[in-house]
Amino acid sequence: xxxxxxxxxxxxxxxxxxxxxxxxxxxxxxxxxxLSIYHERGNLTPxxxxxxxxxxxxxxxxxxxxxxxxxxAGINVIQAGEERYAEEVSVILxxxxxxxxxxxxxxxxEECANLSVLDLSLSAPEDDRPSxxxxxxxxxxxxxxxxxxxxxxxxxxxxxxxxxxxxxEVEA
Amino acid sequence: xxxxxxxxxxxxxxxIELAGEYGHSVTAVADSRSxxxxxxxxxxxxxxxxxxxxGRVGSSAPEAALDAEYDAxxxxxxxxxxxxxxxxxxxxxxxxxxxxxxxxxxxxxxxRYGELRAAERASAGEIRFEATVGGAxxxxxxxxxxxxxxxxxxxxxLNGTANFILTRMAAEGLDYEHVLAEAQDLGVAEADPSxxxxxxxxxxxxxIMANVLSEDREFTxxxxxxxxxxxxxxxxxxxxxxxxxxxxxxxEATREGVRVGPRLVPENGTLAVxxxxxxxxxETTHAGRLNVSGRGAGGPETATAVLSDVGRLG
Numbered sequence: 062x063x064x065x066x067x068x069x070x071x072x073x074x075x076x077x078x079x080x081x082x083x084x085x086x087x088x089x090x091x092x093x094x095x096l097s098i099y100h101e102r103g104n105l106t107p108x109x110x111x112x113x114x115x116x117x118x119x120x121x122x123x124x125x126x127x128x129x130x131x132x133x134a135g136i137n138v139i140q141a142g143e144e145r146y147a148e149e150v151s152v153i154l155x156x157x158x159x160x161x162x163x164x165x166x167x168x169x170x171e172e173c174a175n176l177s178v179l180d181l182s183l184s185a186p187e188d189d190r191p192s193x194x195x196x197x198x199x200x201x202x203x204x205x206x207x208x209x210x211x212x213x214x215x216x217x218x219x220x221x222x223x224x225x226x227x228x229x230e231v232e233a
Numbered sequence: 234x235x236x237x238x239x240x241x242x243x244x245x246x247x248x249i250e251l252a253g254e255y256g257h258s259v260t261a262v263a264d265s266r267s268x269x270x271x272x273x274x275x276x277x278x279x280x281x282x283x284x285x286x287x288g289r290v291g292s293s294a295p296e297a298a299l300d301a302e303y304d305a306x307x308x309x310x311x312x313x314x315x316x317x318x319x320x321x322x323x324x325x326x327x328x329x330x331x332x333x334x335x336x337x338x339x340x341x342x343x344x345r346y347g348e349l350r351a352a353e354r355a356s357a358g359e360i361r362f363e364a365t366v367g368g369a370x371x372x373x374x375x376x377x378x379x380x381x382x383x384x385x386x387x388x389x390x391l392n393g394t395a396n397f398i399l400t401r402m403a404a405e406g407l408d409y410e411h412v413l414a415e416a417q418d419l420g421v422a423e424a425d426p427s428x429x430x431x432x433x434x435x436x437x438x439x440x441i442m443a444n445v446l447s448e449d450r451e452f453t454x455x456x457x458x459x460x461x462x463x464x465x466x467x468x469x470x471x472x473x474x475x476x477x478x479x480x481x482x483x484x485e486a487t488r489e490g491v492r493v494g495p496r497l498v499p500e501n502g503t504l505a506v507x508x509x510x511x512x513x514x515x516e517t518t519h520a521g522r523l524n525v526s527g528r529g530a531g532g533p534e535t536a537t538a539v540l541s542d543v544g545r546l547g
Contacts, residue, residue, distance in 0.1 A: 107477075108476075151476055151478070151497060152497070153469045153472055153473060153480075153497060155464060155465065155466060155468075155469050156464075182472055182475065184468035184469075184471055184472050185468070186466075186467070186468050188408075189408060189466040189467055189468055190464075190466040190468065191466075191468060192466060192468040192469040192471075192472050193472070194472040194473070194475075194476060221460070221464045221465070221495075223465070223469060223473075223480055223494075223495045223496060223497055224494070224496055224497065225478075225496060225497040225498070226388075226481070226483050226496040226497065226498045226504060
């Protein structure tokens with residue numbers, strides 16, 4: 062581990078027993094050495110989740126594998142090392158979400174560079190069109206680019222995209 | 234000033250009734266079938282009573298109003314798209330007679346802005362159209378006062394019907410069809426609500442603001458990117474609510490273009506006006522953001538904007 066470097070990952074966990082442990086396993090299992098864990102209990106993110114900051118040490122080539130393993134375990138990675146998702150944006154998609162393959166939609170976003178899906182809420186009532194709220198994380202200054210991607214996807218799949226009205230005064 | 238009022242709907246009638254209070258007289262009134270003309274000034278009550286009783290304002294032909302003696306023509310006929318007639322011809326007819334024109338009719342300003350300005354240049358008369366955007370809200374005069382170069386964007390909630398429907402859907406958890414029917418019962422929505430719920434009305438207002446903001450480019454409805462609210466289900470409002478947000482039909486005008494569509498806004502934010510209230514928000518170059526909110530429709534409200542314009546005429 063002579064070339065190991067320190068990295069910081071910022072995670073967002075739901076307030077359930079075992080969640081922290083679930084989040085630490087992918088790090089240990091992929092060659093990461095835990096240095097410190099700052100569990101900000103009582104300090105909730107806007108989504109009502111608990112922010113956790115983990116410092117770890119690993120060989121440089123292992124770091125991306127650790128972040129990927131965390132995401133695969135369903136953990137929201139807000140910030141990983143130098144790759145910082147500085148801005149968050151929520152959009153609602155309406156229409157044939159399930160018929161047009163929801164997981165394909167998520168994959169579509171994950172394949173966008175500079176963009177990450179933080180979470181998804183789906184509402185599919187029997188007697189109305191389904192809607193999904195996606196919370197996206199974009200790199201600094203990347204929100205308008207992210208929204209352009211959302212419009213592109215909505216066009217492709219015949220969905221209605223309800224974009225946020227950017228209100229920097231409030232969100233700053 | 235002596236006013237000729239063309240169009241005897243809610244706005245035209247309110248202008249006739251309120252003109253005296255603002256120190257003006259009404260010398261001619263026309264609806265689509267008739268006209269009443271009196272160079273000494275018409276009695277507002279008589280004209281309005283005649284319209285209500287007979288469905289017409291007088292015994293002359295409608296064209297007589299345009300030929301009458303007046304300083305400013307008030308164009309308050311219904312908004313039409315495309316060639317914006319007969320409103321456009323009314324405006325040009327008055328300008329050719331070197332009279333001023335104040336429009337409450339969105340059609341000519343949104344669809345034939347360039348021609349309108351050309352007709353104004355050839356005339357000793359002036360056109361004003363504050364009432365076409367946001368009823369009583371001083372939207373266009375704010376742009377005028379700041380100077381178009383000092384405003385980078387104008388956006389807002391500009392249609393009361395769409396806003397009423399979205400507000401009720403979110404508050405009561407009701408679906409679109411249910412709330413629309415309720416709005417129609419209350420008289421908030423028309424029997425044919427498409428002009429409002431498809432976003433056309435909001436788009437026309439934004440096209441007008443884009444025209445006022447731009448000096449070298451003319452916009453029409455065809456240039457606007459428009460999405461209505463018919464496709465917004467209750468489930469979308471529910472999801473928005475879980476996140477502290479709600480949905481509003483927002484129109485935005487810049488020198489680059491016009492976009493109208495349902496947008497997510499903070500539930501308690503400035504843009505989340507409720508019911509039939511409107512808001513216009515300006516991004517200014519040196520003074521940050523400016524919000525102007527108020528009643529965006531209604532006879533007396535819109536007549537107030539018309540009469541403010543009359544007061545600004547040189």
